[in-house]
Amino acid sequence: MKQLFDFILRFGNLNQQQIDFISSKTVEINFSKDEYFSEAGKIAKQVGFIVDGILRVCYYNNKGEEITKYFIEENNLVVDLESFDNEISSSAYVQAVTDCKMIVFSRKDWLELLQTIVGWEAIVHKIISRALMQKVERRSPLVSEDATTRYLKFLEIYPTVVNRIPLSYIASYLGVTQSSLSRIRKNIGKV
Structure with missing residues (x-):
């Protein structure tokens, strides 16, 4: 849990009561290698924080070939944001490449945190902005x-x-x- 809060607190401040409330909304889950965190064709229903392990985001092109878009390693949040926010089917898979230990929030609990904790939305926005920047920086030089x-x-x-x-x-x-x-x-x- 310390890793999660070390990460979150880089993006904003929370008091102990808020930290305790956030902690109460988490579940620790282990994903085995090759297991899916979220799947194409399904609605993403959770936000995860990777404590240990590596996930990849992948999809199948129109020839049926598997394409890896990017990897997500320890100390990062993972969510199919478009699917999660808009409750629409995902177009990609998020799969454990190694055995993974994660801290997970259900959609219901995540939304409750957004409605309850003052400043949580701003923290989440900064985390998402950083993740999107990283994604662009990691992809564009490769093209x-x-x-x-x-x-x-x-x-x-x-x-x-x-x-x-x-x-x-x-x-x-x-x-x-x-x-x-x-x-x-x-x-x-x-x-």
């Missing part, structure tokens, strides 16, 4: 670069992730085949 540069950038963006997740997911994220990624890694001399 126009060659595969080797994209991989080196990936190592920069996700330094703690590379040795913890399957190469197939990294290849999908970079938009290359797994054999191309293996060649790139070999040429770079990274393991």
